[in-house]
Amino acid sequence: xxxDLDAFGEFVAARSSALLRTAxxxxxxxxxxxxxxxxxxxxxxxxxxxxxxxxAASEAYTRTILVRLATRRxxxxxxxxxxxxxxxxxxxxxxxxxxxxxxxERYLRALPARQRAVVVLRYFDDRTEAEIAxxxxxxxxxxxxxxxxxxxxLRAELEHTLYAxxxxxxxxxxxxx
Amino acid sequence: xxxxxxxxxTETLLREALAQETRHVAADAAFVNATLDHSVASLRxxxxxxxxxxxxxxxxxxxxxxxxxxxxxxxxxPGPTRHSxxxxxxxxxxxxxxxPRGADADVAYVDRGTLVIGSKKVDLGKQxxxxxxxxxLPGGWLAEKWVPGAQPNAYxxxxxxxxxDGEYSPYASVGRRIDVAGAAVSGDGRxxxxxxxxxxxxxxxxxxxxxxxxxSVVAHLPDDAVEIVGWAGGFVYRDAQDRFWAWSPxxxxxxxxxxxxxxxxxxxxxxxxxxxxxxxxxxxxxxVSFRLCGLGVPLTVSPDNYAxxxxxxxxxxxxxxxxxxxxxxxxxxxxxxxxxxxxxVILAVPDDTVGKPHSVVLVRCTVSSGLCERASNRxxxxxxxxxxxxx
Numbered sequence: 001x002x003x004d005l006d007a008f009g010e011f012v013a014a015r016s017s018a019l020l021r022t023a024x025x026x027x028x029x030x031x032x033x034x035x036x037x038x039x040x041x042x043x044x045x046x047x048x049x050x051x052x053x054x055x056a057a058s059e060a061y062t063r064t065i066l067v068r069l070a071t072r073r074x075x076x077x078x079x080x081x082x083x084x085x086x087x088x089x090x091x092x093x094x095x096x097x098x099x100x101x102x103x104x105e106r107y108l109r110a111l112p113a114r115q116r117a118v119v120v121l122r123y124f125d126d127r128t129e130a131e132i133a134x135x136x137x138x139x140x141x142x143x144x145x146x147x148x149x150x151x152x153x154l155r156a157e158l159e160h161t162l163y164a165x166x167x168x169x170x171x172x173x174x175x176x177x
Numbered sequence: 178x179x180x181x182x183x184x185x186x187t188e189t190l191l192r193e194a195l196a197q198e199t200r201h202v203a204a205d206a207a208f209v210n211a212t213l214d215h216s217v218a219s220l221r222x223x224x225x226x227x228x229x230x231x232x233x234x235x236x237x238x239x240x241x242x243x244x245x246x247x248x249x250x251x252x253x254x255p256g257p258t259r260h261s262x263x264x265x266x267x268x269x270x271x272x273x274x275x276x277p278r279g280a281d282a283d284v285a286y287v288d289r290g291t292l293v294i295g296s297k298k299v300d301l302g303k304q305x306x307x308x309x310x311x312x313x314l315p316g317g318w319l320a321e322k323w324v325p326g327a328q329p330n331a332y333x334x335x336x337x338x339x340x341x342d343g344e345y346s347p348y349a350s351v352g353r354r355i356d357v358a359g360a361a362v363s364g365d366g367r368x369x370x371x372x373x374x375x376x377x378x379x380x381x382x383x384x385x386x387x388x389x390x391x392x393s394v395v396a397h398l399p400d401d402a403v404e405i406v407g408w409a410g411g412f413v414y415r416d417a418q419d420r421f422w423a424w425s426p427x428x429x430x431x432x433x434x435x436x437x438x439x440x441x442x443x444x445x446x447x448x449x450x451x452x453x454x455x456x457x458x459x460x461x462x463x464x465v466s467f468r469l470c471g472l473g474v475p476l477t478v479s480p481d482n483y484a485x486x487x488x489x490x491x492x493x494x495x496x497x498x499x500x501x502x503x504x505x506x507x508x509x510x511x512x513x514x515x516x517x518x519x520x521x522v523i524l525a526v527p528d529d530t531v532g533k534p535h536s537v538v539l540v541r542c543t544v545s546s547g548l549c550e551r552a553s554n555r556x557x558x559x560x561x562x563x564x565x566x567x568x
Contacts, residue, residue: 005217009277016204024202025195035208039215046216068511092456102190123188124195137527138512139559141309141323148334149358151187158187 001139015059019066025120026070029105041066067121067135073112107157114138118146127176251385269507273526273538279550282539283517285310285318286560292343293351293416295565299343308339310563312362312369314378316386317341317566319362319369336360336371338378338388341566342474346388348376357398359405361412366567368426370412375426396426409442409457423457433457443478454485467494476509483519484544491522493544501547520544523552527559 016038023041024034045062108116114136121135122143123125129147133140182495279295287308292299301308306325310318320339337347354373362369367380375398379391398405399422402414411425413433421438422430435444435455445454454475455466473488485492488510489502503509520562521543528536537560539553 005213008216009209009213012216013209016209017202018392020204020208021199021202024199025421027197031202039212042212043216102194104194119191122196123191124199133559134527137559138513139309139561141307141321141561144307144323145224145309145321145358154187154191158190 004049008049011058012042015062019059019062022063022120022125023066023070024126026067026110026117028109037066037069039091040069051123063125064135067117068137071117071136102158103152107154110155110157115150115153117144119150122147235503242356247386257374269504269526270528270536270538272504272506273551274555276540276551279541279552282523282541282552282562283565284523284539285313285563285565288556288558290562292341293560294341299341301343308345309561310339311360311371313564313566314338314362314366314369314386315380315384315567318563319360319371319378322347336369338391340386340388344388346391348392354398357402357405357414361405361408361416363408363412364410368395370398373402375412375437379549385513399424406438407440407442407457408477411449411457413438413442413444413457421457431458435476439475440477443475445475456482474510477514477516477522479516479519479522479544481519484522486514486522491542491544501542501544501549513562515564517541523562525559525562 015135019041020034020038023038024031027037041062045058048061049058081120108119111119117136118132122129122131127135129140129143132143138142185222186219194550215559251356283295284436285292285294287293287301287310290301292301292308307323309321311321311489317338317340320333320337320527322337322339322345324333324335335347335350337345339345353371357371357373360369360371362378365380369378369379370376374394375396377391377393379387379389381387381390398412398414401416403417404415405412406421407413408414409423411423411431412430413421413423415438416422421433421444423442424430433444434446436447438444439454442457444456444457445452451468451470452472452475453466453468467482467485469485469492470486472492473489474487476486476488478485478494482494485494486509488508490503507526509523509524512527515523517523521541524540524542525537526540528538536557537556538551539556539562540549541552542549
């Protein structure tokens with residue numbers, strides 16, 4: 001007997017776009033990977049559908065699973081064999097954000113998985129430190145630490161983007177004028 | 178200069194950039210339909226697996242009855258649990274709560290303004306600051322003190338010595354590089370490394386720390402360091418290319434042939450399903466390594482190299498056999514771990530129930546017996562665990 005597939009379908013249809021945006025960022029801007037993560041998170045939610053009391057709780061649960069899958073998968077990826085000599089690493093599909101001076105994909109992919117998750121949850125999802133700590137299963141202080149490091153990286157990235165020689169580059173003075 | 182960009186400006190820019198990055202991302206009908214198909218298929222697959230597990234669990238219980246240890250402490254609880262007979266529990270926190278209560282964990286942490294040292298508690302007073310214990314020293318710990326700033330989400334991080342009496346003595350903040358993550362204590366307890374500097378702890382010949390003699394900078398970490406990952410005869414750090422190096426003040430850095438680091442100065446290389454775990458090697462250090470297969474990701478090695486905990490199981494390195502397999506619902510790579518001794522490790526198992534406030538319970542798993550027990554009551558925060566002070 002399938003569990004209330006209609007209600008689950010309505011939930012997926014209503015919340016997919018919002019959750020997909022979070023998933024894509026958690027995947028470092030990789031749309032395909034983000035979709036895979038979200039589908040797995042929805043599947044896990046469906047497995048527990050009868051135990052989840054409300055629509056709001058369903059979304060919170062899906063988001064929790066999504067974050068955990070994202071941090072887990074990226075951790076695994078990191079341990080994949082390195083490229084052998086002579087192999088060329090594929091170029092990521094990076095689109096530099098000239099207007100804001102921040103290459104978001106490059107920045108997110110440079111971050112360790114849990115730092116990336118903290119950045120996405122705090123600055124995109126507007127979650128509190130306490131909520132993020134609960135989502136990641138860590139101490140609130142660890143969230144602070146991750147955020148602090150991620151912002152330090154961001155400042156370095158902004159230095160790189162604004163001051164590295166580039167065809168399309170503009171100086172900070174140009175941007176401010 | 179961008180480097181001087183104010184914190185709120187940087188955060189605002191980040192918010193705008195993330196919103197802009199996803200402004201065209203939307204799920205279409207094809208994605209929704211594929212998701213529903215995937216969810217239904219996953220549920221059917223899970224049911225088949227559960228059915229198979231039920232059959233194997235019955236067989237396992239028959240095999241376990243012969244050796245199970247008698248109940249230890251709590252008359253209301255079942256006896257210490259061998260992990261393999263609780264593999265069907267689908268909630269890690271429920272598993273932890275179901276274990277019998279043993280002695281308090283011999284670890285230290287700060288929980289809501291209280292310094293907990295094993296079974297002893299020290300009130301740190303009503304203050305907004307938060308402390309993280311980073312490494313044990315004689316009579317206390319290298320600790321971070323987080324002081325809220327005037328702006329929301331802004332904190333000052335001050336490194337220093339937190340004594341077992343709850344007295345905090347900050348180190349000087351000279352020459353720091355806040356882009357260097359992590360911290361470590363040297364093996365002799367005389368120096369600590371954090372934020373790109375190595376400073377004296379003030380350890381005296383009588384074996385006690387004198388905070389007034391602490392904090393002077395001994396050396397700066399090499400410029401390429403981005404994270405301090407431990408101590409193994411020298412400080413071990415990671416550079417921006419994810420390479421690992423061992424280094425002592427005044428010496429050249431020695432590259433470690435690791436794919437990833439494990440706390441306490443260990444690292445490993447991966448070869449298919451196998452890993453070779455080894456401590457950092459310095460020219461003067463002895464070389465010892467363990468090659469293990471089918472383990473998943475190594476997470477921590479116990480003192481004296483007695484046991485290893487991986488993302489899948491615990492291994493007794495002396496005997497070369499696994500002694501514990503955690504329930505499927507417990508993902509060790511997500512849990513804080515801290516060894517009490519070479520024979521027992523403390524795990525912080527959080528309550529994952531969505532919408533509930535923080536809570537965590539500490540669990541002790543013992544190598545020699547292969548048994549686990551609860552080592553705390555329910556904690557209403559998720560503290561950072563540290564070892565007890567060095568004697």
